Amino acid sequence: MAPSTASSTASPAARIVIENVAIATVDTHDTEYASGHIVVADNTIESIGAGKAPEGLENVVRRIDGTGHLATPGLVNTHHHFYQWITRGLATDHNLFNWLVALYPTWARIDERMTYAAAQGSLAMMVRGGVTTAMDHHYVFPQGSGDLSGSIIRAASEMGVRFTLARGSMDRSEKDGGLPPDFAVETLEGALAATEETVKKHHDASFGAMTQIAVAPCSPFSVSTELLKQGAELARRLGVRLHTHGSETVEEEKFCHELFGMGPTDYFESTGWLGEDVWMAHSVHMNDSDIAAFGRTKTGVAHCPSSNARLAAGIARVPDMLAAGVPVGLGVDGTASNESGELHTELRNALLINRLGAHREAALNARQALRLGTYGGAQVLGRAGEIGSLEAGKLADLVLWKLDTLAHSSIADPVTALVFGAAAPVTLSLVNGKPVVENSRLLHVDEDAIARSTRDEAQRLARIAAQD
Numbered sequence: 001m002a003p004s005t006a007s008s009t010a011s012p013a014a015r016i017v018i019e020n021v022a023i024a025t026v027d028t029h030d031t032e033y034a035s036g037h038i039v040v041a042d043n044t045i046e047s048i049g050a051g052k053a054p055e056g057l058e059n060v061v062r063r064i065d066g067t068g069h070l071a072t073p074g075l076v077n078t079h080h081h082f083y084q085w086i087t088r089g090l091a092t093d094h095n096l097f098n099w100l101v102a103l104y105p106t107w108a109r110i111d112e113r114m115t116y117a118a119a120q121g122s123l124a125m126m127v128r129g130g131v132t133t134a135m136d137h138h139y140v141f142p143q144g145s146g147d148l149s150g151s152i153i154r155a156a157s158e159m160g161v162r163f164t165l166a167r168g169s170m171d172r173s174e175k176d177g178g179l180p181p182d183f184a185v186e187t188l189e190g191a192l193a194a195t196e197e198t199v200k201k202h203h204d205a206s207f208g209a210m211t212q213i214a215v216a217p218c219s220p221f222s223v224s225t226e227l228l229k230q231g232a233e234l235a236r237r238l239g240v241r242l243h244t245h246g247s248e249t250v251e252e253e254k255f256c257h258e259l260f261g262m263g264p265t266d267y268f269e270s271t272g273w274l275g276e277d278v279w280m281a282h283s284v285h286m287n288d289s290d291i292a293a294f295g296r297t298k299t300g301v302a303h304c305p306s307s308n309a310r311l312a313a314g315i316a317r318v319p320d321m322l323a324a325g326v327p328v329g330l331g332v333d334g335t336a337s338n339e340s341g342e343l344h345t346e347l348r349n350a351l352l353i354n355r356l357g358a359h360r361e362a363a364l365n366a367r368q369a370l371r372l373g374t375y376g377g378a379q380v381l382g383r384a385g386e387i388g389s390l391e392a393g394k395l396a397d398l399v400l401w402k403l404d405t406l407a408h409s410s411i412a413d414p415v416t417a418l419v420f421g422a423a424a425p426v427t428l429s430l431v432n433g434k435p436v437v438e439n440s441r442l443l444h445v446d447e448d449a450i451a452r453s454t455r456d457e458a459q460r461l462a463r464i465a466a467q468d
């Protein structure tokens, strides 16, 4: 475990002490404390355990009485499309392909101002609900639309959240049998060059990094085989992770069989897209051998239960994936297919939907659901050594959930209350040891101003798209 910054700086570590709190550490043994303490020193967890904090700690800048609360690792979101915040509530009764066809002409008109506002909206909703590591898979780069990646990274940085930008791309437009309009896609060379530039400009590989970049061509049906192959080569040359959509719908499976003569997993394997540095969104239509291949190669999955339900895509076989050793995290997915945009409600949805899918009452339990949303997410983002569980030496990304009000106070067990119960309010959320949410309010941005700007940008986009 890397040392805390306290040992490498001259000034003594500033400490935050939390006591009298129920703790679900989500460590390897699922260690829990009915009443325990957490000591944060600068940006890392210095100590955690049962009972009161050690006595005689110096430079304690804040003491928190966690009575009535559950402390968990901060939630990690592993799949999203921030720009969709300003196209929510459209094509509400469509399946994936028809929904994409309906929305691409509008999406193709986004600009930098819209993208920034939408990123703020998406981030605000998640961070307020306990997300401490966010990600955005952004793949729409219309010609002349400005510095979209820079604007998204700026929004995350202002919010104070840890962030992975999956720099997406599309090079298979209508003229090549793809779905996006011609002017909304990039050339193969242009997409690769812009992705490399984004990695070089923004990716931080160090312990505790606040911004990381992944290489993320959009999906098998919107990118060329060459972009997948060369994208994988680029990511491995630069030492960053790979992300895309995969096995989301039966239509995609049919598309792959018709065009490439094989299913999505075999196609991904043939293009270099299985491996421990890859995570795939959805993975709904996976047979036994697909799941075995993911388990063997440690290819990760971002499970997005609400979006899959909204688009009638199907139910991913998460219990089978976990049994096969597949790293699985949770994803909100873009908010054009999950209007709520909240990750803490996905804990509950993942649990319920996987019991339906497997038709088995213990297919997924509350602890496993919490693990998907925390440690599992850290695994698929390649950051399990830094975040995803509450352990001494790890980064201080944690949430205090308020469980002593009407919604939760009579539920027998705090983890059950968090996962099975109503969405719990966040009393405190720390990212890198710094508060980002207190008493359900975002500390670094004005939520009401974001509500207004996102409404205005949604209306501006609708007007521009209507002129086409």
Ligand SMILES: [Zn+2]
Binding pocket: 079, 080, 081, 245, 281, 333, 334
């Ligand atoms: Zn998606």
